[in-house]
Amino acid sequence: MTTIVNHEELARSLPIEKIDVSQIDLYVRDTMHPYFKRLRDEAPVHYLKESAYGPFWSITRFNDCVAIDTNHKVFSSDASVGSFVLDDATLNPTTEHGLYMPNFLGMDPPRHDIHRKAVSPAVAPENLEKLEPLIRERSGRVLDDLPVGETFNWVDRVSIELTTLMLATLLDFPLEQRRRLTRWSDVVTASPGDGFIDSWEQRKNELLECKAVFKDMFAERAKLPPKADLISMLAHSPEMADITEDEFMGTLALLIVGGNDTTRNSMSGSAMAASKYPVEFEKVKSNLALIPNAVSEAIRWQTPIAHMRRTALSDIEFGGQQIRKGDKVVMWYISANRDERVIERPFEFIADRKNARHHMSFGFGIHRCVGNRLAEMQVRILWEEFFKRFSQIEVVGEVKRIPSNLIHGYINIPVQVRR
Amino acid sequence: MPKVTFITHDGKEFTVDAVAESSAMEAATHNFVPGIDGDCGGSVACGTCHVFVDNAWAGKAPQPAEGAEKEMLLLLDNYEPHSRLACQIKLTDDLDGLVLRMPRGQH
Numbered sequence: 001m002t003t004i005v006n007h008e009e010l011a012r013s014l015p016i017e018k019i020d021v022s023q024i025d026l027y028v029r030d031t032m033h034p035y036f037k038r039l040r041d042e043a044p045v046h047y048l049k050e051s052a053y054g055p056f057w058s059i060t061r062f063n064d065c066v067a068i069d070t071n072h073k074v075f076s077s078d079a080s081v082g083s084f085v086l087d088d089a090t091l092n093p094t095t096e097h098g099l100y101m102p103n104f105l106g107m108d109p110p111r112h113d114i115h116r117k118a119v120s121p122a123v124a125p126e127n128l129e130k131l132e133p134l135i136r137e138r139s140g141r142v143l144d145d146l147p148v149g150e151t152f153n154w155v156d157r158v159s160i161e162l163t164t165l166m167l168a169t170l171l172d173f174p175l176e177q178r179r180r181l182t183r184w185s186d187v188v189t190a191s192p193g194d195g196f197i198d199s200w201e202q203r204k205n206e207l208l209e210c211k212a213v214f215k216d217m218f219a220e221r222a223k224l225p226p227k228a229d230l231i232s233m234l235a236h237s238p239e240m241a242d243i244t245e246d247e248f249m250g251t252l253a254l255l256i257v258g259g260n261d262t263t264r265n266s267m268s269g270s271a272m273a274a275s276k277y278p279v280e281f282e283k284v285k286s287n288l289a290l291i292p293n294a295v296s297e298a299i300r301w302q303t304p305i306a307h308m309r310r311t312a313l314s315d316i317e318f319g320g321q322q323i324r325k326g327d328k329v330v331m332w333y334i335s336a337n338r339d340e341r342v343i344e345r346p347f348e349f350i351a352d353r354k355n356a357r358h359h360m361s362f363g364f365g366i367h368r369c370v371g372n373r374l375a376e377m378q379v380r381i382l383w384e385e386f387f388k389r390f391s392q393i394e395v396v397g398e399v400k401r402i403p404s405n406l407i408h409g410y411i412n413i414p415v416q417v418r419r
Numbered sequence: 420m421p422k423v424t425f426i427t428h429d430g431k432e433f434t435v436d437a438v439a440e441s442s443a444m445e446a447a448t449h450n451f452v453p454g455i456d457g458d459c460g461g462s463v464a465c466g467t468c469h470v471f472v473d474n475a476w477a478g479k480a481p482q483p484a485e486g487a488e489k490e491m492l493l494l495l496d497n498y499e500p501h502s503r504l505a506c507q508i509k510l511t512d513d514l515d516g517l518v519l520r521m522p523r524g525q526h
Binding site: 066069070109113116117120121123124125126128129355357358359362364365366368373 | 456457458459460462463464465466467487490491493494496497522523524525526
């Protein structure tokens with residue numbers, strides 16, 4: 001017997017202290033929003049005593065998320081005190097399976113600043129202008145290969161393919177082995193039983209293999225003259241001269257996950273929006289100058305990173321609640337981007353939305369997504385090239401979502417495209 | 420109403436009338452000056468309204484405040500001694516005629 005749960009009803013009737021927005025099931029079925037709405041309205045700074053991840057605070061309003069994100073002196077993302085994700089099992093080095101992968105997202109200043117600045121120029125506008133023709137050509141080729149009028153998985157054929165190609169380009173990683181990057185990206189945040197790995201042992205082994213591959217590449221490029229790829233940049237960066245093996249790996253892991261899962265799911269989300277909102281799709285098709293705005297809107301609407309987590313370094317009163325030193329504080333970007341207080345008609349995808357760039361998806365403050373301009377460019381080029389070739393896209397079957405409260409996206413989106 | 424001029428990295432000039440006491444970021448975005456994004460809306464949280472105070476104004480325009488603005492500026496790839504976040508420049512009458520130069524792109 002199956003019971004159909006009415007989530008709107010349940011979200012209204014549950015005692016507020018019992019609401020647990022971290023449950024993976026909610027994300028698999030895309031039923032988390034009624035719970036977030038209740039929290040935004042009634043308990044915007046909400047404490048959950050017990051969950052699969054232990055107790056944590058949920059921050060669900062837009063402006064509160066900005067306030068936490070910009071107060072890095074109190075709300076730390078440093079790996080030494082916790083992690084920047086809710087689940088301590090994968091990335092918090094003090095836990096049994098948590099791997100020590102130090103990277104600048106998991107660092108506080110001043111170390112954060114040094115590491116971030118070593119990577120940042122690679123994804124700055126000046127460098128992106130140089131990369132644009134190559135991305136355009138590769139995107140065009142991927143789209144040329146799509147089977148017109150037949151059902152295919154957009155995630156695999158387009159989103160994964162394009163982001164992985166891009167990442168391989170940025171790292172100067174052998175193109176023919178590029179799907180290993182996709183795999184490692186999935187494995188970093190995976191835990192047993194989620195469909196990606198079967199055991200912790202397997203995860204560890206695969207990541208060790210990843211480490212070995214990159215260690216060799218690092219050593220090789222350190223000996224060669226500097227080039228524009230990220231590995232060479234790290235190997236030759238004067239600020240990073242004393243980088244440890246662990247730090248190098250951590251930085252790479254961050255770039256692989258950051259440059260992969262996120263842009264991938266923005267591409268997937270934009271396809272979902274294109275199919276679900278035909279009027280908006282037509283608006284863009286008849287006025288291609290709207291694409292950049294529609295891309296920002298798609299990144300908001302999708303919110304590929306559902307949350308980021310911080311750890312309080314001291315007791316602090318926030319939003320009328322007493323947060324204690326050591327508490328986990330979760331900024332639910334996915335809720336902030338649906339906050340009616342800041343965004344009008346937030347559940348709708350509106351291609352020409354005013355102020356579309358004012359969204360939470362990249363985070364704010366010193367940890368704001370360093371690759372945001374690259375991501376926007378990749379998604380923009382995808383749709384510019386799409387409209388040169390096709391006039392229609394339709395989701396034609398049931399979609400399969402990633403079972404995660406961190407990576408908000410898709411495993412399978414069956415679509416058809418038409419010329 | 421103080422006037423403020425924005426100059427793009429390739430030399431295009433945009434002179435706009437600003438509402439007194441508004442920020443230079445608002446003056447740019449409300450007048451559709453391209454190249455100033457202001458993604459965070461003025462909470463010193465994104466660094467996408469980065470400008471360089473023109474040399475002629477360097478001594479007269481206020482310096483970035485210690486704290487959030489300085490922290491965000493120091494993380495930018497193209498930070499220079501005259502860098503400011505436009506959202507933190509309050510356009511008072513003293514700054515009438517202010518000239519701000521823009522980077523090649525906001526990051």
